[in-house]
Amino acid sequence: MFLELNSVSKSFGAIPVADNISFSVGAGEAVGIIGPNGAGKTSLFNLISGDLLPSAGRIEFLGNDVTILGSRRRSHLGIARTYQVPLPFTGLSVFENVLVGAMFSGGGDVVPEDHCLDVLAKTGLIHRADALAGSLSLLDRKRLELARALSTRPRVILLDEIAGGLTEAECLQLVSLIRTIHASGTTVIWIEHIVHALLSVVQRLIVLDRGRVVADGDPHEVMRSPQVREIYLGMEPDAEDLV
């Protein structure tokens, strides 16, 4: 299996952020993850990327048991992520930010600088290449998150609310970029509150609530299920429109 979570649990003190989570993702899939605030979505990403280690359960990636590996080792295996609150290297230029991933991801067959230019062109940051990352607008910061994740040439990319805070037009640009990334063969797992953006990309939707998977399947069927409607009722008018 490409990526498999087996009864993964994690709690901070008495509060469980992941409660016996099991699911698997096939190579090339595009999976959306939704859920109310505090449902454990970002924690789930932290568990998959290795920023957090599970207290119980097992995570496998490409047949390797990665349960106890940190984020660096998992990044070498091909897991990349973006952060909900962007974490740019503010003292480096945009080009250098992307160069970091290209140089340290371990692939020796590509010239890092060339790969960087590809990624910057793809993410629409090429004209800002020599600007300091600390001086970017929100959209460009989000693009940089994406560019940096792509710099490691990942097999799976975890997008954490990458469209949050963007205007409708900016959001559309980002969606088409994510579609391109997915079309080029990269597996995409995407947490997003902007459901219509999410549904225009993913073929599968997982719903989390209080650290549990409460629904998993075809996006439109999942959105129609009574359980999901109950969770989202009054929170996400967007979801109502879509069904």
Added chain:
Amino acid sequence: MSIATNIPHARNSADWSGFVGPTLATLIFGAVVSFIDLRLAADMLIYLTLAQLWNLLSGYAGLVSVGQQAFVGLGVYAFYYVSAGLGVPTLVAVACGGVAGLLAASIGSVFIFRLKGAYFAIGTWVVAEICRLTVSITPQLGGGSGASLPVSVVKALGATRDMRDISFVAIALTLAVVTVLSIVLLLRSRYGIALIAIRDSERAAEALGIDSLKIKRSVYIGVAFATGLIGALIFLMKLRMTPDAAFSVLDWTAYVLFIVVIGGSGRLEGPFIGTIVFFMLRAFFAGFGPIYLVILGAVAVLVMLFAPEGIWGQITKRTGWELFPIRRRRP
């Protein structure tokens, strides 16, 4: 902030022009002061080197150590032990001072690197104090009352005081040039970018495949080696050392920190400017006793409040100058 666009090309580390600037600056710095006074020149070069090393630690690697006096002190006493005790030739003994710093940092970092941020800073200080106290109760190293260097060890660097002073400047200048060049080489390599990435967000750096612990630890150990060498040189110049002087937090960390903050942290140019300012303040105000330290403190506070990027940071902000570019531009 369009600083980056004004910087000349620095495409890769094979671009030699990037090394000429810092080397020339160090040589000119040493040469100019040598004309005024050889002792002063050696002193200033020692502080320039310590400041460059501390700037690499805190300004680039994000490792705020207030315990660098540990490595100065260990350099002093390792040098004393192998030269005066074992009769090892003087210059070889200086190298042993560096090795002592390297070994101590290799072992100490295993424990200290478990601490983060302010705790790291306090940890380094505690380790330095432990070193000082350990030396104080070791009779073979002169104990708390200190140790004097035998005449034979000192004479190896020159028969007369003037000749020795020239030797000191030569050694200090060599150490300064090699240190500055090594730092430029490091910062222009892929590890330089990694260091800045770790400083800005260790979490994101790890997620991009950087082994942050290994890189930071290597820098810490390398800096300790150079600091140990400096310690040995300091002893050669002072001829007599006590544990309190050798492990002095004021002399070997606080003043150095002052230089880096004043000149501009996270910039290679900063320590040059900071050292000049520090020695000018010392020349004018050292005679005033404790007031001198109050003035130093006041200057540091004012700079931190009104120009946190330091003097060179202010200059760069206004003019876009970057004397020693280390930035990589889009090819």
